[in-house]
Amino acid sequence: MTEGSIAKNIILFYIPLAIGGLFQQLYSFVDSVVVGRGIGAQALAAVGATSIVVWLTLGFAMGLTRGFCIHISQAYGKKDYHLVNRGFFVASVLSLIVGAMISIVGSLAIRDFLILMHTPGEILEQSLDYIKVILLGFVITVLNNLFMSVLQSLGDSSTPFWALLVSSVTNIGLDCVFVLTLKWGVQGAAAATVLSQVFSFAICAAGLKRLKFVSILDGSKSKNARLTVRMLKTGLPVGIMSMVTAVGGMILQFFVNDLGASAVAAYAASTKIRSVIGEFSNALGMTFMTFVGQNYGAQKYDRIKAGVRMGVLLSILIHIPLSAVEIFGGKRIASLMVTDPPVLELCRQYLLIVGIFVFFLGFLMVFRNCIQGMGNTWIPMLSGGLEVFSRLIFGYWLYGDCRCRSLCMDQRQHYARKLIFYFVSESSPDTNTGKHNRYKEHKNGFIK
Numbered sequence: 001m002t003e004g005s006i007a008k009n010i011i012l013f014y015i016p017l018a019i020g021g022l023f024q025q026l027y028s029f030v031d032s033v034v035v036g037r038g039i040g041a042q043a044l045a046a047v048g049a050t051s052i053v054v055w056l057t058l059g060f061a062m063g064l065t066r067g068f069c070i071h072i073s074q075a076y077g078k079k080d081y082h083l084v085n086r087g088f089f090v091a092s093v094l095s096l097i098v099g100a101m102i103s104i105v106g107s108l109a110i111r112d113f114l115i116l117m118h119t120p121g122e123i124l125e126q127s128l129d130y131i132k133v134i135l136l137g138f139v140i141t142v143l144n145n146l147f148m149s150v151l152q153s154l155g156d157s158s159t160p161f162w163a164l165l166v167s168s169v170t171n172i173g174l175d176c177v178f179v180l181t182l183k184w185g186v187q188g189a190a191a192a193t194v195l196s197q198v199f200s201f202a203i204c205a206a207g208l209k210r211l212k213f214v215s216i217l218d219g220s221k222s223k224n225a226r227l228t229v230r231m232l233k234t235g236l237p238v239g240i241m242s243m244v245t246a247v248g249g250m251i252l253q254f255f256v257n258d259l260g261a262s263a264v265a266a267y268a269a270s271t272k273i274r275s276v277i278g279e280f281s282n283a284l285g286m287t288f289m290t291f292v293g294q295n296y297g298a299q300k301y302d303r304i305k306a307g308v309r310m311g312v313l314l315s316i317l318i319h320i321p322l323s324a325v326e327i328f329g330g331k332r333i334a335s336l337m338v339t340d341p342p343v344l345e346l347c348r349q350y351l352l353i354v355g356i357f358v359f360f361l362g363f364l365m366v367f368r369n370c371i372q373g374m375g376n377t378w379i380p381m382l383s384g385g386l387e388v389f390s391r392l393i394f395g396y397w398l399y400g401d402c403r404c405r406s407l408c409m410d411q412r413q414h415y416a417r418k419l420i421f422y423f424v425s426e427s428s429p430d431t432n433t434g435k436h437n438r439y440k441e442h443k444n445g446f447i448k
Helices: 006-038 041-049 051-077 081-116 121-136 138-153 158-181 185-209 216-220 225-257 261-297 301-334 341-356 358-373 378-402 404-426
Strands: none
Touching (some): 006 041, 006 158, 006 185, 006 261, 041 051, 041 121, 041 185, 051 081, 051 138, 051 225, 051 261, 051 358, 081 138, 081 216, 081 225, 121 138, 138 158, 138 261, 158 185, 225 378, 261 301, 261 341, 261 358, 301 341, 358 378
């Protein structure tokens, strides 16, 4: 990512990430179909009731590992392979510890949490059966996400793509065997998800092993205490930001729930569509975190500036058709999931408003991940706090006036507010690519 055509590097890195994200959404959708059709509506509701737990824990873990890999990306751009291995070793140890802690604490506290979330009694036991299996395999899930992030930070988006493809097909196949043939119920669906992560992890591990300069044992031979502290300072804010984003979603869901069953159904169907479309934006963000991280390590600041300009243009080109799909085709797509005319009309209203503002999401992903790629993860975390605050205030304020349409506006307004926050922060000397005062004391962002 530090040499050659900027546009070519970015596009070739972006495409496998975007397609891989779509496969993730595909197996999530098929998983829901198998559970709903193969076990029943109650089982589907039981799995759905655990979604917030998965969102919080997995979001934190994914954010944490991506934050760790910012240092690896910068070290790779600097061509300091020993530092790459040190970062890989530290990130692996920290991920193992975090995964184990979430698995143990989550297993002990999950019943009380689901009761606190007012999970209906008739589905509580099934919800527990499902989430306990997921938590049991959480260590492998965290390590899988770490190895994917390490590969991406080293400029390899193809191996993670094949890992996602294989894990998606494996998940679907195991779902059919465990749920439809062996009749293992929701535990079978959870086991299929965990085992598919094992396959993905194995492919990513093999991809890292093929890289001759990567050696986790080489990284273990150095004193890594200071590097550990620095990686935690970078990784924790990204993980916390992901959790805060989940809390923002909970707040919006709270207001939607009070609008009645039709609004809840419309919101659920619309967010399924948004999840698929959002993968294109997420892949764009991951692309620019890697691009900026490597070039920041190589001290190619002019290349970063050119890349950011390319990112804005690419974001517009990507989100024009996505916006058209939401505005003009949203209702038709939603009709694949729901058939009630009032629900479809609410889907149309939601996706129309969201589609108009989708460009803000693209710009947000570019700027946020560029800032993170330079090692500054605190500003995006603070912006996540701004998101939760704005959703709470504007959701409550707008709810009484315009109800459903206003909640749709609130969903988009927080992107605009966060963009303003990033522009203000970028004007400060601490995050400007031309002034690197904070990083000079650590030799361009690396602790030796």
